[in-house]
Each structure stands twice: as structure tokens, then as C-alpha cells.
Amino acid sequence: xxxxxxxxxxxxxxxxxxxxxxxxxxxxxxxxxxxxxxxxxxxxxxxxxxxxxxxxxxxxxxxxxxxxxxxxxxxxxxxxxxxxxxxxxxxxxxxxxxxxxxxxxxxxxxxxxxxxxxxxxxxxxxxxxxxxxxxxxxxxxxxxxxxxxxxxxxxxxxxxxxxxxxxxxxxxxxxxxxxxxxxxxxxxxxxxxxxxxxxxx
Numbered sequence: 707x708x709x710x711x712x713x714x715x716x717x718x719x720x721x722x723x724x725x726x727x728x729x730x731x732x733x734x735x736x737x738x739x740x741x742x743x744x745x746x747x748x749x750x751x752x753x754x755x756x757x758x759x760x761x762x763x764x765x766x767x768x769x770x771x772x773x774x775x776x777x778x779x780x781x782x783x784x785x786x787x788x789x790x791x792x793x794x795x796x797x798x799x800x801x802x803x804x805x806x807x808x809x810x811x812x813x814x815x816x817x818x819x820x821x822x823x824x825x826x827x828x829x830x831x832x833x834x835x836x837x838x839x840x841x842x843x844x845x846x847x848x849x850x851x852x853x854x855x856x857x858x859x860x861x862x863x864x865x866x867x868x869x870x871x872x873x874x875x876x877x878x879x880x881x882x883x884x885x886x887x888x889x890x891x892x893x894x895x896x897x898x899x900x901x902x903x904x905x906x907x
Contacts, residue, residue, distance in 0.1 A: 735891030740888025749877030750776030756873030758809045761816065772798030814868035821860030829856025 749756035772795040779791025805812035831850025835843050860871060 739887030746880030753873035758895040760872040765802040768802030783806035814865045817868040823859030
């Protein structure tokens with residue numbers, strides 16, 4: 707059995723021109739994938755540091771978003787929208803600055819919000835799934851139940867787990883992302899080898 711077909715069973719459109727352009731750089735995809743996957747493993751090992759890094763990233767993004775909202779408010783010609791945009795932007799910047807100044811406290815708050823949010827999302831999925839047809843109802847309901855259970859587990863372990871939850875999620879995300887790039891690179895390499903063999907015949 708082909709390992710690549712197991713990891714990525716969706717067939718690659720070998721006739722697509724983009725595939726022909728990317729096949730020469732397959733080694734870069736594999737290298738980047740290995741690097742990102744390694745960062746994911748490091749994040750899972752140094753989970754507290756990864757949690758702090760996640761909070762810092764969230765804080766920086768919130769400050770950028772807050773600044774963008776203030777700019778949009780200034781450019782708005784409506785007075786009520788101006789105050790709403792500016793107020794929202796200042797709030798975003800304040801929360802982002804707090805996250806940068808107190809990352810561990812912010813991690814606890816973000817983890818609490820994550821757990822509560824997953825429960826809400828899970829319940830919404832269960833509700834939506836109960837109104838779907840029989841073919842898709844079960845999968846949607848199971849996804850909702852799973853999300854709600856994860857949210858409950860996060861809240862049960864809060865605030866003790868607030869130092870690890872975000873770091874674990876970051877590590878898993880990097881690991882999955884890295885593996886995806888590796889699989890893509892290997893499939894490009896397989897296509898490149900097949901193209902060379904076909905051209906030589």
C-alpha cells in the first residue's frame with residue numbers, strides 16, 4: 707500500500723498547471739513542513755512557553771485590529787459610528803496590551819472563554835444537526851457533542867489547565883500544518899518523478 711495515498715487519499719490533479727509549476731519545489735514544501743512540525747513538537751514539550759507565545763500573538767493581533775477599527779472610525783462620516791468604532795478599537799487595544807503585560811493572567815481568561823465558547827458552539831451544532839436529514843444528522847450532532855465535551859473538560863480543569871491548553875492547541879495546530887506540508891511535498895515529488903519517467907519514454 708502506498709503510504710502517500712494513506713496520508714492524503716485525495717488524488718492530486720496532475721494536469722493542473724499549478725502542480726507542474728510547484729513540482730520542482732517539492733523539497734521546499736517538505737523542509738518547511740519538517741520545520742513547522744518540529745516547532746509543533748517543541749510547543750507540545752514546552753507547553754507553558756507555547757501558551758505564553760499564543761497569548762502574545764493574540765495580544766498583538768488584537769492591538770492591530772484595534773488600531774484598524776480606530777482608523778475606520780476616524781474615516782467614518784457618521785458620528786455614532788465614529789464613537790462605536792473608536793470605542794471598540796480602544797477596547798481591543800486595551801485587552802491586547804493587557805495580554806502582553808500579563809500573559810499568564812490573560813491565558814486564564816482566554817482559556818475560560820475558549821471552554822465556554824466550545825460549549826456554546828457544540829450546543830448550536832447539536833441543535834442544527836437535530837433539524838438536518840438523516841444522512842448528515844449524526845455526524846453534525848457527534849461533532850457538536852464532541853465540542854461541548856471538550857469545552858466542559860476545559861472548564862472543569864480551569865484555571866489550573868490555563869497554562870497548558872493554549873500551548874497544546876498551538877502545538878497540535880503546528881504539527882498538523884507541518885504534516886500537511888510534508889504530505890504535499892511528497893506528493894509533488896511523486897508527481898515530479900512520474901513526469902520524468904513519462905518524458906523519458
